[in-house]
Amino acid sequence: MRVIASSIRKGNVIEQDGKLYVVLTAENIHPGKGTPVSQIEMRRISDGVKISERYKTTDQVEKATIEDSNFTFLYEDADGFHFMNPESFDQVQVPKEVVGNAAPYLAENMSVKLSMHDTTPVAIQLPQRATLEVVDTEPVTKGQTASSSYKPAMLSNGVRTAVPPHIGVGTRIVVMTEDGSYVERAKD
Template identity: 85%
Template sequence: MKVIASSIRKGNVIEQDGKLYVVVSAENIHPGKGTPVSQIEMRRISDGVKISERYKTTDQVEKATIEERNYTYLYEDQDGFHFMNPETYDQVQVPKDVVGTQAAYLQENMTVKLSMHDTNPVSIALPQRVTLEVVETEPVTKGQTASSSYKPAVLSNGVRTGVPPHITVGTRIVVMTEDGSYCERAKD
């Protein structure tokens, strides 16, 4: 299916020269003078090579047909990550380079959206937020209640983030999976 380059977004899959590419980042640039362009960074699905392309915003780009389905995360081994289709109980193995840095936020039985081309997983979308426990942070400083500064903390998945001063070790917090930033204290 052909679409204009300016409509391409992160996570889309593009077919170019007979190969499939997953979009890592897409930016529309409108210079003061000249033609607006779409700067698209892509990763070739077959071998993981990253390329950067620049299209005029009105150029036609071939968008691959992708099927998105919910899958349940099972486990990780040396071959990659294993997911199960909750309807058919079919298991799918996803290579580590497809999951990428999002691997730190995967939790057992988490429901994720897998994008498949034919039977090959090409990209993964995690829930926006995930609840994790703070395993290491600085102690609470008395009287520092109205401060807007964050202190460093290490979460149970090993990711470092900034948390408000009132958060202590053992506190469960909600973080954004996109960038690991603190959202709120968990309500459980």
């Protein structure tokens, strides 16, 4: 589907020279004199190479058709991550490059949203929050119940985060999957 360059936004997938690119930033620049342009920074999905392109705002760009579907995470092996479509039971293998920083938060039977171009997975979207256990942190300090200072902690998935002083080893906490930041103590 061809669209004008000024309508491209972050997260869109563009097809250029037979390759797929995911848009990282898209900025429309309107100089006082001259033609307005769209500065688009994108990453090639196949190998992760970052490129920057400048188009006239009226130039036509090929926007790839992406289909979002729900999948269930099954397991990880040397080939990548394996997911199953809960409706058709089709299995899909997703390369480590596509999963990227989301890998530590994937848990067995977790429901995720995969963005597919034809049959190729191009992006993954995890649930916003994950519940994990604190496996290592400094001991609980008496008297510090709700101060604004945080202490470092290691979670059961190997990610380091900062937690309030009242959180101890073995406590289950809720973290944001986007950046691993502490949200609250788990209610289970």
